[in-house]
Amino acid sequence: MRLRRRPNIDTRELRENWQPRLYIQLIALALLIAYAIAFVLENRKHVHLHFVVATASVSLIWLVLLALAIGVVAGVLLAQLERRGRRRRARE
Numbered sequence: 522m523r524l525r526r527r528p529n530i531d532t533r534e535l536r537e538n539w540q541p542r543l544y545i546q547l548i549a550l551a552l553l554i555a556y557a558i559a560f561v562l563e564n565r566k567h568v569h570l571h572f573v574v575a576t577a578s579v580s581l582i583w584l585v586l587l588a589l590a591i592g593v594v595a596g597v598l599l600a601q602l603e604r605r606g607r608r609r610r611a612r613e
Contacts, residue, residue, distance in 0.1 A: 564582040 570577045
């Protein structure tokens with residue numbers, strides 16, 4: 522009985538195809554996803570949100586995400602206003 526030999530693997534080809542930056546990015550992405558899942562699981566308890574005329578019971582994570590969305594939209598709008606102001610000053 523003759524055993525099959527494994528094909529020779531060209532180490533130069535392995536070195537050329539090795540992409541450490543890609544693996545670092547994949548690991549960072551996996552850690553970020555794990556953190557996001559843990560964040561959602563930790564903030565799923567319900568809290569009372571008091572408006573001026575009403576009260577609502579919402580999950581804390583939705584409140585955090587709403588605040589994040591409002592902050593992003595406000596930042597984009599302020600950046601647009603700043604850009605418009607620079608253009609106006611440049612024309613004068």
